[in-house]
Every structure is written in C-alpha cells, then in structure tokens.
Amino acid sequence: MRAAAAAFRMQLSLALRTPNYWMVQISTVPQVILFLSVIDAFDRPDLTTHALLAPTLIAMWGTALWTGGSVVRDDRWGGQIENHAAAPTPYGVAVVARVAAVVVLSMLVVPITLVTARLSYGLDLEVRHPGLLVVVVLLTAAAITATGMIFSSLTILSRAAITFQSSASYPLLLLGGVFVPLELFPDWVQPLGRLVFLSWSTDLIRDAVTEASVADVPVRLLAIVVLGGIGFVAGQWLVRVIMHRVRVTGEISTI
Amino acid sequence: MPAVEVLALRREFRPKGRRRRDPIIALDDVDLTVAEGEIHGLLGPNGAGKTTLVKVLATVLLPTAGTARVLGFDVVTDADEVRRRIGLVFGGDRGLYTRLTARRNLHYWAALYDVPTGATAARVDYLLERVGLTERADDRVETFSRGMKQRLHLARGLISDPPVLFLDEPTVGLDPIASLDFRKLVVELRDAGKTVFLTTHDMVEAEAVCDRVTLIDHGRILATERPATLGSWISRYEWVEARGVDAAVVDRVRAIPGVAGVEPRAEDWIRIQPDADGAARAVLQTLVGAGVTSIRTGFPSLEEVYVKVIGERGMEV
Numbered sequence: 001m002r003a004a005a006a007a008f009r010m011q012l013s014l015a016l017r018t019p020n021y022w023m024v025q026i027s028t029v030p031q032v033i034l035f036l037s038v039i040d041a042f043d044r045p046d047l048t049t050h051a052l053l054a055p056t057l058i059a060m061w062g063t064a065l066w067t068g069g070s071v072v073r074d075d076r077w078g079g080q081i082e083n084h085a086a087a088p089t090p091y092g093v094a095v096v097a098r099v100a101a102v103v104v105l106s107m108l109v110v111p112i113t114l115v116t117a118r119l120s121y122g123l124d125l126e127v128r129h130p131g132l133l134v135v136v137v138l139l140t141a142a143a144i145t146a147t148g149m150i151f152s153s154l155t156i157l158s159r160a161a162i163t164f165q166s167s168a169s170y171p172l173l174l175l176g177g178v179f180v181p182l183e184l185f186p187d188w189v190q191p192l193g194r195l196v197f198l199s200w201s202t203d204l205i206r207d208a209v210t211e212a213s214v215a216d217v218p219v220r221l222l223a224i225v226v227l228g229g230i231g232f233v234a235g236q237w238l239v240r241v242i243m244h245r246v247r248v249t250g251e252i253s254t255i
Numbered sequence: 256m257p258a259v260e261v262l263a264l265r266r267e268f269r270p271k272g273r274r275r276r277d278p279i280i281a282l283d284d285v286d287l288t289v290a291e292g293e294i295h296g297l298l299g300p301n302g303a304g305k306t307t308l309v310k311v312l313a314t315v316l317l318p319t320a321g322t323a324r325v326l327g328f329d330v331v332t333d334a335d336e337v338r339r340r341i342g343l344v345f346g347g348d349r350g351l352y353t354r355l356t357a358r359r360n361l362h363y364w365a366a367l368y369d370v371p372t373g374a375t376a377a378r379v380d381y382l383l384e385r386v387g388l389t390e391r392a393d394d395r396v397e398t399f400s401r402g403m404k405q406r407l408h409l410a411r412g413l414i415s416d417p418p419v420l421f422l423d424e425p426t427v428g429l430d431p432i433a434s435l436d437f438r439k440l441v442v443e444l445r446d447a448g449k450t451v452f453l454t455t456h457d458m459v460e461a462e463a464v465c466d467r468v469t470l471i472d473h474g475r476i477l478a479t480e481r482p483a484t485l486g487s488w489i490s491r492y493e494w495v496e497a498r499g500v501d502a503a504v505v506d507r508v509r510a511i512p513g514v515a516g517v518e519p520r521a522e523d524w525i526r527i528q529p530d531a532d533g534a535a536r537a538v539l540q541t542l543v544g545a546g547v548t549s550i551r552t553g554f555p556s557l558e559e560v561y562v563k564v565i566g567e568r569g570m571e572v
Contacts, residue, residue: 080352086313088338
C-alpha cells in the first residue's frame with residue numbers, strides 16, 4: 001500500500017512537471033465549444049449534457065490511455081523498468097497507482113468543462129442527483145484506471161505503441177456511448193457496448209444530471225464496478241504475464 | 256553459504272525476425288561462486304555476457320538453463336526473496352526519473368524496497384551525503400552531470416541497505432576523482448560485510464577493489480582468481496626489463512627459448528617478454544651473467560592478463 005502511495009505521488013509530481021500532459025486538459029476547451037456550438041446551431045438544448053459529457057470523458061480516457069500508457073513505455077525507454085523488475089514491489093502495483101494518479105489529475109476536466117460552458121455559452125449545468133453523479137464519476141475514474149493499466153502494459157508488446165494507443169482509443173469511446181448514446185447504434189453493436197464499462201457510466205451520468213428519477217441505480221453501479229474490476233484483474237494479470245515474457249525473451253530492455 | 260552461486264548457467268536470446276536463426280548464446284555453462292563479504296569483479300569486453308549475468312542474478316532476466324542462487328535463494332523460484340536482499344546499479348545515465356529531484360527519486364525507490372517509513376528520510380539523507388549530492392538533493396536529476404547521475408544510481412542501489420549489491424559498469428561516466436571515491440565506498444561496503452559483485456572492463460578498477468576477479472568472454476568463464484593470483488597464473492608472461500644491455504647480449508636473450516620479444520624502452524631500457532614457463536629465469540641468468548646490473552621484473556597487470564587471455568579485440572573492448 002505504501003509503495004502504491006509512493007508511486008501515486010511520484011506520478012503526480014512527474015505529470016505536474018510534464019507540459020505534454022496538460023495538452024489533454026487544454027484541448028478540452030475547444031472540444032466543449034465545438035460540441036456546444038453544434039447543439040446551439042441545431043437548437044437542441046436537451047443534448048447539452050451529452051455535449052458536456054463527451055469532451056470530459058474523452059479527456060479522462062485519453063489521459064488514461066496516453067499518459068497512463070506512457071508509464072510503462074517511458075519506463076522501458078528510460079531504463080527504469082529493469083530497476084522495477086529487480087525490486088520487491090510487483091511492477092503492477094506501481095503501474096496501477098501511477099495510472100490512477102494521472103486519471104485523478106484528469107478529473108480536472110470536469111471543472112474545466114463546466115467553466116468553459118459557462119464562459120462560452122453562459123450555461124450552468126443543473127444536476128438533478130449530485131450525490132449519484134459524484135459516485136459515478138469516481139467509479140468511472142477507477143474503471144478507467146483499471147482499463148488504462150491493460151493498455152499501459154500492452155505497450156510493451158507493441159513496437160508501434162503510439163499507433164496502438166491511438167487505434168485503441170476510438171472503438172472504446174464509441175462503444176462506451178461517449179459520442180452518442182449506445183441506443184443510437186445498430187442493434188448488433190449494443191451488446192458489445194454493454195461489455196464496456198463506459199457505456200454504463202455515460203448512461204448513468206446523463207441520467208444523474210437530467211432525469212428526475214434514475215432507474216436501477218444499484219445494478220448499473222454494480223455493472224461499472226464489475227466491469228472495472230474485470231479490467232483491474234486483467235490488467236494485473238497482463239502486467240505479470242508480460243513481465244514474465246520479457247524476462248524470458250530479454251525484451252525488457254530497449255537497448 | 257555463498258552470496259552468489261551459479262551452476263551450469265546458460266542464457267540464450269532468440270533473434271527476432273521471420274528467418275529462423277540460431278539463438279545467440281550470451282552465457283554458456285557458467286559456474287561461479289562468490290563468498291559473502293567479497294568484492295567480486297567480472298571482467299570482460301563488451302558483449303562478453305557480464306550484464307546478462309548480472310541481470311539473471313538480479314532476477315531481471317530468466318536463465319535458459321542452469322541455476323543461480325543469491326544468499327541461498329534461487330533467482331527463478333525464490334525471486335521475491337532475492338529481490339529483498341539485493342541492490343542493483345546499472346551504469347550510464349538511464350534508470351532515473353530525470354524530471355524529479357534526487358531526493359524524490361530515492362524516496363520513491365525506498366517505498367518500493369519497503370524501507371520503513373520512519374527510517375526513509377534519514378536513510379535518504381545519509382546516502383545523499385555519502386555520494387556527495389546533498390547540495391543538489393532538491394534539484395531535478397535532468398540538470399545533473401553524468402557522474403552525478405551515476406552517484407545517484409549508487410545511492411538508489413543502496414537504499415534498502417542490501418547485503419548483496421550488483422554493480423554493472425558502475426564507474427561509467429565518472430571522472431577519476433569520483434571513480435576513486437567510488438572505489439573507496441565499495442571497499443567500505445565490503446568492510447561493512449556487504450557482498451559486491453561488479454562488472455567492469457576497467458582493469459585498474461578491478462585490480463584496485465576486487466578480492467577476486469572472473470574473466471569472461473563469449474559467455475564463458477575463462478578464469479576466476481585473486482587479482483595477484485591471476486597475474487601469477489600466467490607468470491610465464493612475467494616481464495623483465497634491463498638497462499644498458501649490449502646488442503650482443505640482446506641477441507643472446509632473444510635466442511633464449513620462450514622469449515617472445517624484446518622491445519626498446521625509454522632511457523636505454525629494454526623489455527623482454529617471455530611467453531613460456533621458466534623463460535624469465537633463463538633471461539635473468541643471462542643478463543646477470545653478462546654483467547647487467549640494472550634489472551627489474553614485474554608481473555603482468557590485470558590489463559595485460561586481460562589482453563593475453565582474451566586477446567586483442569580492438570574497438571570491441
């Protein structure tokens with residue numbers, strides 16, 4: 001636990017000193033304006049929540065995938081991964097804590113989005129169920145961390161890690177109903193989307209903001225927890241398997 | 256119980272690519288024992304297998320065959336136990352989080368090595384002081400010179416106060432004074448009961464600090480000896496130097512069986528290089544018999560041993 005806390009703090013320090021990291025946060029501002037301008041142009045204020053949710057989750061997911069993904073890749077290129085391999089703390093513990101750190105930092109996009117909406121279109125988001133919203137956002141952040149760890153570890157195996165990260169991003173955002181609700185996709189896509197925790201998160205966040213009464217809250221929260229948990233177990237397993245593999249092949253080092 | 260015990264260790268690397276190629280053998284049937292409290296040097300040219308052996312012992316790489324134990328724990332089946340007892344230091348400036356300060360780097364690794372929370376700050380301060388980085392403790396590592404990074408590597412390797420320390424080319428990038436201080440520190444560690452296993456291709460370093468030295472090349476152990484013993488092991492290379500030797504005497508010396516060559520040296524000295532047992536004695540007898548009074552002899556330095564055993568490899572060394 002102490003090692004995880006140290007890894008969390010260490011990654012926070014690294015992220016705060018890395019200008020590239022803030023690009024994801026900054027890029028949220030034009031995205032919010034873009035989405036809101038479309039809503040405004042078509043006079044669909046009922047889609048405001050969708051317009052604000054999309055850039056927020058894109059930024060959180062993007063941070064987990066890009067910055068979190070770079071945790072392992074950078075450790076490998078920087079030679080730190082060999083020191084981790086020889087340390088008593090399993091590397092998976094450090095990876096999950098460090099991805100969690102960047103995801104927690106990425107939650108800054110929530111106030112950035114709200115402030116941008118207020119300053120650009122004078123919008124004040126009225127949340128019907130603020131308590132539920134906070135719980136869902138926190139669970140979503142945890143699930144993003146768990147899933148981000150999977151992608152982070154896979155970057156070891158991919159020679160084209162950046163291409164891999166890029167191509168992995170959009171399918172999950174689409175299946176997660178981030179751009180448009182899942183029910184607008186063809187029927188055959190929807191079951192696939194239900195296997196992605198983001199689809200449960202986005203639906204529940206929209207409902208928590210707009211609906212007077214939110215149905216099946218426990219089941220929907222459980223779906224996020226279970227799918228996030230599966231991601232966590234899979235991520236830890238992958239880190240272990242991949243570290244074993246690179247110990248065998250010698251690919252642990254880039255030199 | 257030996258600190259390090261290696262038996263019939265083999266490590267292969269399979270080249271990537273579509274064409275099926277033979278594996279590269281980095282370590283071939285390596286046997287090695289390092290006693291507790293010993294400074295053991297692994298000496299060899301680039302590509303000899305030094306770093307691979309350190310990585311296997313430090314559980315970073317898995318062996319292809321054979322066994323390796325550190326303080327009695329198998330590096331494969333008891334890897335966690337091994338990791339709790341070792342420190343690992345690679346040479347060069349990779350391996351540190353350069354955007355963080357030296358102090359934060361050490362605090363991070365202290366947590367990963369389970370150094371008790373209450374003891375971490377004092378341990379970090381002590382190590383920073385010991386490697387001469389106290390003044391720069393709160394500066395980002397990216398502003399450090401290569402030598403400073405190397406000293407920080409050493410502090411990182413010592414963070415958990417491990418009984419066994421693996422140092423892979425630890426003085427790469429250090430200036431002569433820092434290298435000297437490093438050697439002093441290594442000897443202090445040995446005096447404190449630590450076992451130090453260091454790889455180097457610096458003969459002076461190996462000769463200065465090691466209790467025993469293992470020569471390795473092409474993944475095979477060539478010899479393991481004390482530095483002085485290693486010299487005597489090839490005592491047939493014991494050289495003889497003499498001053499003011501007549502040309503006729505030089506010719507007689509040259510004709511002695513086992514004399515490989517005679518080279519002129521500065522200030523009228525010549526060096527006679529035997530390459531067979533007993534040749535040096537015959538050379539001395541000839542010189543003394545000829546009335547030569549300025550004579551000196553010497554064992555080959557480790558570097559000469561290295562060259563004799565491994566052979567000239569030019570830029571590869």
